[in-house]
Amino acid sequence: MKITCQTADLLKGVNIVSKAVPTKTTMAILECILIDASSGEIKLTANDMEIGIETIVEGSILERGIIALDAKKFSEIVRKLPKNEVTIETDSTFKTSITCEKAKFDIIGKSGEDFSYIPNPNRNQPIIISQFTLREIISKTIFSVADNENNKMMTGELLEIRNNKLKVVALDGHRVSIRNVDLKNETNDVKVVVPKKTLNEIIKIIDGGVDDIVNIFVTENHIIFEFDQTTVVSRIIEGEYFKIEQMLSADYETKIKINKKEFFDCIDRATILVNEGQKMPIIVNTSENTMSISISSFIGSMNESIDIVKEGKDVMIGFNPKFVMDALRAIDDEEISLYMLNAKSPCFIKADDGSYIYIVLPVNFNNPGAN
Structure with missing residues (x-):
């Protein structure tokens, strides 16, 4: 040669x-x-x-x-x-x-x-999506995929197409990240779980914009991504993904509109008092049109108030600050909406147009070390 x-x-x-x-x-x-x-x-x-x-x-x-x-x-x-x-x-x-x-x-x-050549299964109808959109929806959900392999399904993301809408879901038992996108081309319904490793590598490789296309093919055992001059073939995770529809239809008694950056910065300041590896919750407490965020650790304590627009009941609830910050970091909106039922139920951060849903489970704030 x-x-x-x-x-x-x-x-x-x-x-x-x-x-x-x-x-x-x-x-x-x-x-x-x-x-x-x-x-x-x-x-x-x-x-x-x-x-x-x-x-x-x-x-x-x-x-x-x-x-x-x-x-x-x-x-x-x-x-x-x-x-x-x-x-x-x-x-x-x-x-x-x-x-x-x-x-x-x-x-x-x-x-x-x-050399062991990569599989070359027969292609069916492609799922056509822009490189920019694919990179966006993966990078803004993949942080919720579980790192350990105690439950194989949690180590991948669900890619589901129904009625020409693509839904991407990631969860780890403490939080759920969902992104929804309308597909421009007619596409068959598909439901497949793709390993986190594969998706991580995909978003590192693709660097195109909204006019650059990725063709995705799903076969019985593999998913194939074709773009530019590159082909990525990955095994899929076999089995039935978690049924999250019942969780998504949960009621709420409190709706809060809040400035995303103010909320993020407040939590970020609070985590100064938490050493790496510690699991200290932030405590969110609403009253009238104010939200107070507090944290208490062995180092000290912090309390800060933010102006909000609240509908419904006051609520006091505890969260893992990292999980909330991960979700906020993935949202581009200037103002966000939080939906809560009570201190024992998940908090929903949802877009009005349904393009994203982030769910964070609460933690017991009576025991700061609890997760």
Whole structure:
């Protein structure tokens, strides 16, 4: 194999596929990036058997072939090459030369034939969405996905399409994040749970705007994202996702309109008195058109009042401040609406147009260390 390409193009491709190189594996071949120049395109591929990423690099193929190179060393070499044309050449013993200007590296690769190619299931009707919208709805919900694997379903996000509306749901047992978006193209109904890792990598890779498209295909065992010159194939999480419809239809006895930035900044100030790792709740107490936010820890205490517009009953309720701040950080609206029933029921932060719902469960503020 012999190919040439620009350092910047090669580096971009390497950075994209490196996200699918496993950090730990018993299969040495999976620690490699595959360079496939056997069929008229220069394709880079990495695969950890859960997620596979393939991208096309612009360049010239002088001699067709295929090689697998150690991902870590190959990435380091490409990253430090001069910004000029790179030549990659291999021989029959898998010895690979990487040359750019006066720099030349010789490394030993592995047979590309031994590489585990990413699955290529049959495509059905695509879900078409802009790169900007996909990145927005994932980044503004994914913080609610559980990190531990005690419940596999909580380690992914639900992507559900019904009546041409896409709903994205993430939850971890203490909070729920929901984003709703209208799709412009006619799309079949779909319900699939996608691993957090896959979605995290997707939002790192896609950098396009509202006019740049992602085609999403859902098959029996996989979800496929195609955009620009890149394909990401991931296993889905099998099983039935949590039924949240009953929670979403909950009644409320208190509705509060509040300035989002004032609310966020107040909570942020309160957390100064909480050491990292401690679980001290903020206590929200409404009276007339004022909300007081207080916190008490071993370091000290803090109390601050914010003007609000309140409908219904006064309420006193405790929250994990991080969960509330995560939700507020994901909302762009200047003014937000909170809906509460009582001190034992969840708080809803909902958009009037239904585009987002954030639900935060209360904590017992009689015991500051409780979660």
